[in-house]
Amino acid sequence: MAVTMAEIVVSVNGVDRTLRCEPQTTLAEALRGALELTGTKIACNRGACSACTVWLDGEPVCACMLLLADVGERSVTTIEGLADGNNLQPIQRAFIDYDAIQCGFCTPGLVMSCAALLKDTPHPTTEQIRTAIGGHLCRCGTYPHVIEATLAAAGGVAE
Numbered sequence: 358m359a360v361t362m363a364e365i366v367v368s369v370n371g372v373d374r375t376l377r378c379e380p381q382t383t384l385a386e387a388l389r390g391a392l393e394l395t396g397t398k399i400a401c402n403r404g405a406c407s408a409c410t411v412w413l414d415g416e417p418v419c420a421c422m423l424l425l426a427d428v429g430e431r432s433v434t435t436i437e438g439l440a441d442g443n444n445l446q447p448i449q450r451a452f453i454d455y456d457a458i459q460c461g462f463c464t465p466g467l468v469m470s471c472a473a474l475l476k477d478t479p480h481p482t483t484e485q486i487r488t489a490i491g492g493h494l495c496r497c498g499t500y501p502h503v504i505e506a507t508l509a510a511a512g513g514v515a516e
């Protein structure tokens with residue numbers, strides 16, 4: 358049976374991209390495949406681990422749970438779009454400085470969620486950070502370092 362291909366325009370990291378894809382293509386698949394933005398990871402591919410977290414209009418979402426065709430006019434930001442050229446965001450620098458990375462598979466998704474939190478809540482409490490990363494699974498157990506890094510990127514220690 359012939360597969361119907363659709364032409365879809367999507368704004369990714371500030372640039373409109375035109376893709377031909379099958380209707381069931383997810384945003385995560387399109388990012389990693391046609392767009393070659395492999396910073397976004399696919400682990401569970403069913404909304405259970407948050408490895409695939411990107412921003413949709415500035416809000417963190419699981420890219421494996423969203424069809425590319427449903428993105429519409431909303432803008433997508435991936436981990437590749439977070440830094441300003443070679444200038445890392447404070448949260449990216451803090452992940453390095455506070456050793457919040459082991460195998461790194463969960464890291465882009467965690468960075469996107471922590472960056473979104475800091476964007477909306479510049480001085481989060483530890484509890485707010487825990488809530489922001491609540492859906493993320495890290496098999497390497499970096500959570501304490503992720504919290505330390507986020508507090509450091511916020512410029513202070515909170516309770």
Ligand code: FES
Nearest residue numbers: 400402404407421
């Ligand atoms: S890969 Fe999307 S939530 Fe796990």
Ligand code: FES
Nearest residue numbers: 460463495496497
């Ligand atoms: S650093 Fe390995 S899964 Fe999180």
